[in-house]
Amino acid sequence: xxxxxxxxxxxxxxxxxxxxxxxxxxxxxxxxxxxxxxxxxxxxxxxxxxxxxxxxxxxxxxxxxxxxxxxxxxxxxxxxxxxxxxxxxxxxxxxxxxxxxxxxxxxxxxxxxxxxxxxxxxxxxxxxxxxxxxxxxxxxxxxxxxxxxxxxxxxxxxxxxxxxxxxxxxxxxxxxxxxxxxxxxxxxxxxxxxxxxxxxxxxxxxxxxxxxxxxxxxxxxxxxxxxxxxxxxxxxxxxxxxxxxxxxxxxxxxxxxxxxxxxxxxxxxxxxxxxxxxxxxxxxxxxxxxxxxxxxxxxxxxxxxxxxxxxxxxxxxxxxxxxxxxxxxxxxxxxxxxxxxxxxxxxxxxxxxxxxxxxxxxxxxxxxxxxxxxxxxxxxxxxxxxxxxxxxxxxxxxxxxxxxxxxxxxxxxxxxxxxxxxxxxxxxxxxxxxxxxxxxxxxxxxxxxxxxxxxxxxxxxxxxxxxxxxxxxxxxxxxxxxxxxxxxxxxxxxxxxxxxxxxxxxxxxxxxxxxxxxxxxxxxxxxxxxxxxxxxxxxxxxxxxxxxxxxxxxxxxxxxxxxxxxxxxxxxxxxxxxxxxxxxxxxxxxxxxxxxxxxxxxxxxxxxxxxxxxxxxxxxxxxxx
Numbered sequence: 001x002x003x004x005x006x007x008x009x010x011x012x013x014x015x016x017x018x019x020x021x022x023x024x025x026x027x028x029x030x031x032x033x034x035x036x037x038x039x040x041x042x043x044x045x046x047x048x049x050x051x052x053x054x055x056x057x058x059x060x061x062x063x064x065x066x067x068x069x070x071x072x073x074x075x076x077x078x079x080x081x082x083x084x085x086x087x088x089x090x091x092x093x094x095x096x097x098x099x100x101x102x103x104x105x106x107x108x109x110x111x112x113x114x115x116x117x118x119x120x121x122x123x124x125x126x127x128x129x130x131x132x133x134x135x136x137x138x139x140x141x142x143x144x145x146x147x148x149x150x151x152x153x154x155x156x157x158x159x160x161x162x163x164x165x166x167x168x169x170x171x172x173x174x175x176x177x178x179x180x181x182x183x184x185x186x187x188x189x190x191x192x193x194x195x196x197x198x199x200x201x202x203x204x205x206x207x208x209x210x211x212x213x214x215x216x217x218x219x220x221x222x223x224x225x226x227x228x229x230x231x232x233x234x235x236x237x238x239x240x241x242x243x244x245x246x247x248x249x250x251x252x253x254x255x256x257x258x259x260x261x262x263x264x265x266x267x268x269x270x271x272x273x274x275x276x277x278x279x280x281x282x283x284x285x286x287x288x289x290x291x292x293x294x295x296x297x298x299x300x301x302x303x304x305x306x307x308x309x310x311x312x313x314x315x316x317x318x319x320x321x322x323x324x325x326x327x328x329x330x331x332x333x334x335x336x337x338x339x340x341x342x343x344x345x346x347x348x349x350x351x352x353x354x355x356x357x358x359x360x361x362x363x364x365x366x367x368x369x370x371x372x373x374x375x376x377x378x379x380x381x382x383x384x385x386x387x388x389x390x391x392x393x394x395x396x397x398x399x400x401x402x403x404x405x406x407x408x409x410x411x412x413x414x415x416x417x418x419x420x421x422x423x424x425x426x427x428x429x430x431x432x433x434x435x436x437x438x439x440x441x442x443x444x445x446x447x448x449x450x451x452x453x454x455x456x457x458x459x460x461x462x463x464x465x466x467x468x469x470x471x472x473x474x475x476x477x478x479x480x481x482x483x484x485x486x487x488x489x490x491x492x493x494x495x496x497x498x499x500x501x502x503x504x505x506x507x508x509x510x511x512x513x514x515x516x517x518x519x520x521x522x523x524x525x526x527x528x529x530x531x532x533x534x535x536x537x538x539x540x541x542x543x544x545x546x547x548x549x550x551x552x553x554x555x556x557x558x559x560x561x562x563x564x565x566x567x568x569x570x571x572x573x574x575x576x577x578x579x580x581x582x583x584x585x586x587x588x589x590x591x592x593x594x595x596x597x598x599x600x601x602x603x604x605x606x607x608x609x610x611x612x613x614x615x616x617x618x619x620x621x622x623x624x625x
Contacts, residue, residue: 031607056587073329092317110358149199154317322346395422
């Protein structure tokens with residue numbers, strides 16, 4: 001009878017006992033551990049802290065502090081050398097911030113010096129162009145002419161004792177009215193201010209209030225007649241598209257122009273009946289002009305304490321950061337090492353700063369200096385340190401990846417063979433098949449390049465979509481897992497050597513593991529990540545789904561001490577076991593919302609859980625007592 005099975009069992013048992021003995025020899029509550037970069041110490045979403053709470057009270061773990069001073073943005077956090085680092089738009093200007101982890105107090109906030117200089121020059125040029133009276137302040141008429149309604153986003157509230165939203169609004173209207181009321185009748189028409197009040201949404205229509213006592217039919221008929229008299233240049237009793245341009249009807253032309261049921265198209269001309277019908281439906285009881293009272297009410301309600309005057313400091317907000325309809329501000333997470341913090345902003349500004357002062361050591365721009373192309377929702381990666389190099393992803397025809405000298409910013413190599421556009425994932429470094437390499441998920445594929453030269457090694461295009469590839473790849477046992485959303489899913493590629501070259505071969509594809517940007521964590525042989533329908537636990541090498549649970553819905557996660565920390569984009573935070581057996585939740589509570597989805601990833605350092613939501617940052621004590 002063979003004794004091999006017995007020896008195998010004995011070996012496994014001995015190994016298990018050895019590991020257990022080693023584990024028992026470690027401190028049971030070793031909270032220590034930095035979170036120095038994107039997704040933690042090893043860029044895998046796992047913290048090193050132990051001795052953490054395994055169950056949360058109903059109200060959640062103890063909140064140590066909350067501050068609302070980190071600025072707008074989706075950047076996560078790095079915690080290292082006793083300092084928290086993040087990025088945010090402060091009054092519209094992109095900054096790197098350093099905070100005290102004990103209190104949340106800002107230690108310093110800084111712009112990279114070259115960016116600050118460029119911004120100062122831009123503001124100087126803007127004032128030369130738009131400050132007609134040369135008084136060093138842009139009054140509302142000058143600001144509206146130069147920038148339209150969007151300047152109001154950065155018009156800071158006045159801080160004068162005794163002033164109220166009503167009094168500030170009244171003074172503002174008093175200054176503006178003589179400059180725009182061309183006929184001096186105390187009423188503003190669209191012809192007078194329509195182009196000045198341009199911006200997102202129907203600003204003019206929102207100002208025009210409904211008169212509850214109006215004869216709505218007579219009012220709509222009267223307004224229609226006025227439109228015909230003003231715009232019908234050829235006197236054919238209809239208003240063509242060309243005739244409507246620049247008028248109040250222009251933006252809504254297609255909605256007013258009723259469609260033929262057979263062709264499902266309008267005829268390109270607005271009749272009196274169509275205009276009247278539209279006014280009765282969409283502007284019922286509105287007279288189409290803005291009174292002093294209406295303008296004052298709008299200012300007091302929508303822009304309380306905004307005085308309509310732009311200083312040079314306020315104007316910086318228009319140009320000082322990354323702007324996007326899905327949310328303004330930086331996206332990337334700082335990377336910290338040896339007294340330096342490396343950051344990448346939404347416009348592609350890569351900088352190395354001193355961790356104690358914020359002073360700039362070097363700076364590069366991914367577009368201007370490295371020939372990249374900004375992806376549609378902004379540069380979102382977090383720079384990767386590998387040896388003496390900082391790896392960044394400018395994307396485009398001059399090379400997807402570039403390795404910079406981390407001390408000087410000088411270029412070391414770029415991927416001459418890989419020229420995909422940049423997307424939203426962050427690179428990682430790993431040994432695959434005995435070769436140290438950089439793995440990144442760009443526009444068309446996830447790929448690996450030689451870490452020392454940038455030479456292309458392999459690529460896998462089974463998991464990418466055409467919209468946004470965001471999730472950081474997961475590497476394990478010479479396999480790479482990549483996942484994306486937008487109807488795609490996740491695929492595992494085995495990296496093997498054929499004819500002396502590495503190649504990627506798909507092992508499986510699981511459509512349900514369609515991870516958007518919340519990341520995936522590998523613990524043991526199983527992955528945990530948010531996909532279609534909620535949280536999924538799946539065997540890494542086989543793709544077998546162990547369980548699916550709604551959990552907190554779509555979101556992001558990190559792991560520590562055998563537990564998963566689950567953050568919903570709808571501001572729910574939960575604790576669950578990291579086990580393939582079943583979903584077991586051990587606490588959940590709601591977070592305060594700040595107007596946008598909670599997309600910034602969490603960080604966990606020294607037993608403290610940090611949660612950032614736009615300008616707000618909170619610290620929770622998750623240590624056992």
